[in-house]
Amino acid sequence: MKTIDLSSTPVRELNQALHVQAGAVTEREWLVTHPDGKHNLAVGLNEAVSVDIQGHSGYYCAGMNQKATITIHGNAGVGVAENMMSGLVHVKGSASQSAGATAHGGLLIIDGDAGARCGISLKGADIVVGGSVGHMSCFMGQAGRLVVCGDAGDALGDSLYETRIYVKGSVKSLGSDCIEKAMRAEHLEELTELLNRAGFDEDPASFKRYGSARQLYSFKVDNAAAY
C-alpha cells in the first residue's frame, strides 16, 4: 500500500502520482492521510485503484472518477464524485451540497446525510444515502437512481426527467413535475439490489418511489407562444 501524507505532500503531487497509474497500474491500494478538508483530492482517476482518504475532504473529491474505488473516512465537501463515470465513491460521514452532480455512472454511497441538490442533473449514476438529503435533490435528474433512507428536503426531483428516486422517510415537498409512483415488482428488485450493493440493511418495502410526470419536458411547438 502506498501512503501519501498531505500534511507534507501537496495535493498536486498526490493527483499526479495517481494519474501516473493510468498507463500501468503499479500500486492498487493508496492511503491518503491528513486530508484536512483539502480540495480536489483523487480527481480524474481512470484505473481500478483503491484510495482510502483518512479524514474530511474538501470540494470536488473523487470528481470525474472512472473505475476507481475511493473511500472518504469522514465528511466530504461540495460536489463529491461530481461527474463520476464509473467506479465507487463511499463517504463514511456526511456530504455537502451537490453530491454526485451530473454523474454518468458508478455508485456513490453516503453513510450520513447529503446537503442540498444531491444528484443535481444526475445522468446515470446511482446514489444511495443512508441519512437525509437537502432541498432540490435530483433537480433536472436525467437518468440513474437516488435512494434516500432518511428524509428529503423541499422540491425533491424538481423538473425531473428520468431519474428514479426512492425515499424511505418523509418528503418535505415535491418539485415541479415530480410525482409519487407505484412500487412495482421491478422497482422493489432494483431497490433491493441498490441497498445490498450499498450495504444498507433497510426494508425495500418501506420506501416510496418518485419520478417524472413527464408533463414539463415534452415541448409542444403549438405552445411556443407561451414561453
Add this chain to the structure above:
Amino acid sequence: MCGIVGLYLKNPELESQLGALFEPMLLAMTDRGPDSAGFAIYGDEVVDGWIKLTLQSTTADYDWSSLMGALEGRLGCSLDWFSNADAVVLKLNADEHQARAALTELAPEVRVMSIGQSIEILKGMGLPAAIAERFSLSAMKGSHIIGHTRMATESAVTMEGSHPFSTGNDLCLVHNGSLSNHSRLRQELKRRGLQFETENDTEVAAAYLTWRLREGDSLKQALDHALNDLDGFFTFAIGTREGFAVIRDPIACKPAVLAETEDYVAMASEYQALAGLPGIDQARVWEPEPATMYIWERKSA
C-alpha cells in the same frame, strides 16, 4: 467568494489561547479572500457605565496621544487607552453619544470601528497573514471571535469595505455571498435614519440588523426578519456580547460548516479552517441547514 470563520469558547480555560487558536483559521481562508481581512474579538469587558471603542486611522503615525488628551478634556471623564498598529482601543467612563459627538468634532478623520462593552473590531487591506501579524492576533485573549477574508465583489477593495461590519453595540456581522436587493434596502434604511459609509452590500445587512434591534427585536427576531427581507446569497456569522450566531439563506449556495466539542463551537466557510483545532477529530461536524438559525450564548451574561 469570501471566507468567514468564528470561534466561540465554551471552556474559559482556553480564553488565553483564543487568538492563537483563531489565527490559523483565518489564514486558512486566504484562498477564499486575499483582498482584505478583519476580525471582531470579544473579551476584556468594561464595567457598567463605561464604554469601549475601537478607533482606526488611515495613517500609521497618527498622533493618538494628543487626541486622547483632547478627548479627556472635552468629556471630563476617566479614560484608558492602548494602541495596536493603526488602531486604538479606548475605554471611557462616558456616554456613547457624547463620545461619538466629541470624536466627530475633534477627529473626523478617525473611524469608529466598534463600540460596546466587549467588542473590538480590527481590519485592514491586504493578505490575512499580514493583517493578523500587524495586530498581533495570535497573542490576543478573549471569549469569542469572528473573522472574515474578503474577495471583493460588491464594492471596491478599501478598508471600509472590509468586514466585520458593526451593527450596533457589541454586535457585528460577517458575510459570504452577495445581496441582490441591497440598493433598495439601503434607500429604505436611509429614510429610517441609518447612515452608510460604503457602497458595500454587507453594510446594508449590518444596518438592517441595527434597525431591527433598534425597533426592539431580539437577535432571533431580527434574524427572522432578515430571512424575509434580504434577497440574495448569504452565510452570516454574527457576534454578540454573549455569543455568536450563524445563518444561511434559503438557497444555501454559500458554504458553511460547524464543529462543536465540549470546549468550543467553531464555524467556517470550509472545513480546512477547522482542521487544526484541538480535538477536532472527535468534534461533531455538520453543515448548517438553509434558513435556519444557530445561536450560542453564554448563560451567565
